[in-house]
Amino acid sequence: MRRFNLLFILAIFFVVFCLVDRSLGQNKQKPELTGFVPGIIPEEATLTISDKPTDVIIHINSPRADLIDPRKKTRLIYFALPNGNSIEWTAGKKMTSEDDWHYDIQHLAAQTRYMRSKLNDFNIITVYLATRQKSWPAWKKAHPGYPQLIQNLFTSINANFESLTPMITLNSHSGGGSFIFGYLDGVSDIPMNIDRFAFIDSDYGYEEKYGHQLANWLKVDKKRYLSVLAYNDSVVVYNGKPLVSPTGGTWYRSKLMQSHLAREFKFKSRTDTSFIRSEALSGRIQFHLKQNPKGLIFHTHQVGLNGFIFSNLSGTKEMNKARFTYFGEQVYNDFINSQPENLH
Incomplete structure (x- = not known):
């Protein structure tokens, strides 16, 4: 009798779950993608926005509208x-x-196409953010009101996909990290739909105040992630001079960020000849710092050797589905197109 009651309860739970899930899926609708044009491969659509007053260039690469499934994340x-x-x-x-x-x-x-091929339960959209100065730090100096400009930028872009209630990742490489810190300068509380920050050798501008913001944000939800990739740039000599100052490189700044977060979260670290790997919150926070005994420059390698994929998936169950190794053999070669991205 007890077994029958248990099975009955489980059956009722399953029906309710399916009805709720179906209802949520029906509330989402395909985006119209107004103004988008065909991408360089048939499955993609793109939109390029060049805003001269703000010196910002935005390029969005999305699955074609009819290939976007509102039932997916x-x-x-x-x-x-x-x-x-x-x-x-x-x-x-x-x-x-x-x-x-x-x-x-x-x-x-x-790398975006590779993720789309492996993560079939996701609609994945990449937004490229550039400036006319080809430098986010220079852009911020030219636009003192940058916090509000960045907020306006997000409002405009998110509107294209609001019917899908997307979760948002803020990712960056090199000077692009200045954009993320510029965003943080404009918010007191990070919005709930942002669930990942990623720095690929890009946290040059890190300060302790950002550590407080990130720590508070991470505490709110167990589905929030922080990924930091860097290498030991402090030992690099380029044209007879140190590549960075003792405290100005990402090696130093990443360690500083981790030390601040360690006040709030317990880290586990392991070191080998290739990396210092540190994790907290069951992998939701990950720092991968590449050792550099020969003083080489690994700045762009961190992106190209699957770093974009890794920085977007670290700490999640999707990592296993993607089947790749960070700083290993490039897994996305079959997805490299022969033509440059369509900027129209």
């Missing part, structure tokens, strides 16, 4: 470009003898 990944890079270079392409070498260092477009 939607991941909106903002990626702030490194200093000196164009959107086309950051997206990447198959190299020819006449191409600029920058086309072969990051491959965000191919």
Whole structure:
């Protein structure tokens, strides 16, 4: 009798769960993607916005509207470009003898497609963020009201996908980290729909105040993640001079960020000849700091060697589905297109 009652209760729970799940799915609708044009592969649609008054260039790469499934989770990944890079270079392409070498260092477009191929229960949209100065730190100096400009930017872009209630990742490389800190300068409480911050060798501008913001944000929800990738740039000598100051590089700044977060969260660390790996909150916070005994420059390698994929998935169950290794063999080569990203 007890067994029958238990089975009956479980059956009722299952029916209710299915009805709720179906209702939530029905409340979501396909976005219209107004103004989007076909991408360089048939499955994609793109939109480029060049806002001259604010010096910001936005490029959105989305699955084609009819391929977006409202029943799936939607991941909106903002990626702030490194200093000196164009959107086309950051997206990447198959190299020819006449191409600029920058086309072969990051491959965000191919890494995005790889994630889409492995994570079938997600709609994945990548937003490239660039400036006319080709530098987010320089842009902030040119626009003292940058916190409000960044908030306006988010409002405008998010409106394209609000029917999908997406979760948002703020990601960055190199000087792009300045954009993330600029965003944090404009908010007292980080919105609930942002569930991941990622710094790929990009936390040069880190200060203790940002550590407090991130710690408070991480405490609110067990589905929030922080990924920090850096390498030992403090030992690099370039053209006879140190590449960074003793406290100005990401090696120092990443360790400083971790030390501040360690006041709130207990870290476990392990060290080998390749990395110092530190985790807290069951992997929701991850610092991967690359050792550098030969004083090499690994700045862009951290993105190109699956770093974009890793920084977006670290600490989640989707890591196992994606089947890749950070700083290992490039897993996305089959997804590199022969043409540059379509910026129209």
